[in-house]
Amino acid sequence: MKIKLKIWRQPNAGTKGAMHDYDLAEVSEDMSFLEMLDLLNENLNEQGEDPVAFDSDCREGICGTCSLMINGQAHGPDVATTCQLHMRSFKDGDTITVEPWRAEAFPVLKDLIVDRSAFDRIIQSGGFISANTGSAPEANNLPVEKAKADRAFDVATCIGCGACVAACPNGSASLFVGAKITHLGELPQGQPERDMRVVDMVAQADYEGFGGCTNIGECTAACPKEIPQDVISQLNKDLRTAMKHGH
Amino acid sequence: MTCVATPTLVKGSRSTRSTIALKILMAVTGLVFIGYVLLHMYGNLKVFAGQEAFDEYAHHLRTFGEPMLPYGGLLWVIRAVLLLSVIGHAYSAFALWSRASKARTHKYVMMKAVTATLSSRMMRWGGVALLLFVVFHLLHLTTHTINVNGDPGSPYERLVSSFQPGQWWVAVIYLLAMLALAMHLRHGVFSVSQTLGYSNNARSRARANFAGVFLAVVIAGGFALVPLSILFGIVD
């Protein structure tokens, strides 16, 4: 198939960027979206042009490194990461608009690559538990209720790709923070730091410049791991509890 | 190299200084408004019980709690609570609005909304419309500064003469405001449940969503009945 691409090009963080048009032929519908971009880059290389910079690592939907706003949707039209999106989701002759995540807290480094270390700092501020090192404890000493274990596991599938921020009209990181808060808050190991965790992680997200949540739900719709909106309710509840405890 | 966020961790964080604290303020004051509009709508529906019942209700509101409260005392308590709530609600709305616009200064060339309801996207401008309406409404029926109908005597007469077909635009303003109120409540009720942490699973989220639609229809619909009935001569 043949497609037309409109891609954001920006040489570096300090230089203004712009949308550029490219025509690409011989795209197979079995290609992933990233393989299609690889093909474009091979062509650009041959023509002596700078290839389009984009992020990727595992290319199997588990690392959260790939990003891209594709035709106005984070990770494109499917509920999957960009590396798991295939060209069969598009039609011959389609025009595809590709942009980087847009948020002040995710500055563009080059072309389609943004700096997502704001998420790392949010994790650093509270996304941990304290445990004694030494030999592993007997697993059955610490029973975890099935419902809680399931919920913790489901939200722990968050890969921190940033699609929630990219899709949110407020540029809020609430789904990401909520997923981490819920993941650790459902487990016994997460209890000692529970109050400080939510206060510190929310303060860090605010400081990084993410917006507040208005419960519109675009984050959930964009999440490749289908993290539900109720983690945001949990996040708010945990913050309110911490407030009651005077933190 | 410019533009890269400064790699610092926040020290001395406080729950009360977070964006979520602002949201909680908005939710609690929003609940005050919901309670108020429910009671206000109920009072308005007394117009269907006739002039005597309506005027008596208006009088009772002022003598309520006497002699513990002075004449009109309850109304002043309600007004004070509402004024404080409006200040808190609008302050947090504008503070979060400005934060959100700073969170994405570079807009997308193409952006598709997938699940957002119109109501959810209209919360801010719809809130501003409601604020303007409240000012108009107070100038009209509380202070009588905006006088559309000469000099009627009792509260009932003032109400009924306001919405006559001869000055249909008054009814239109009220009906448009009720549309804005319905939309604000449709998303606001759901949002309250999220903000206060009461929708931690799919079922309670669906319930909160339904409550939003239900309250929007009941409250805005109940209010709208009055100007509509007068406009079409059902109440005179």
Ligand code: HEM
């Ligand atoms: C002063 C003018 C107003 C402005 C600027 C305003 C704006 C807003 C905004 C931005 C939200 C947050 C939306 C969200 O998070 O989804 C909100 C929520 C809400 N508003 Fe208003 N509003 C105003 C007046 C009112 C009035 C008159 C009512 C009375 C019915 C009301 C009831 C609510 C409720 C119940 C909520 C839900 C609280 C929450 O977000 O948790 N608002 N408002």
Ligand code: FES
């Ligand atoms: S590259 Fe790892 S999730 Fe897409």
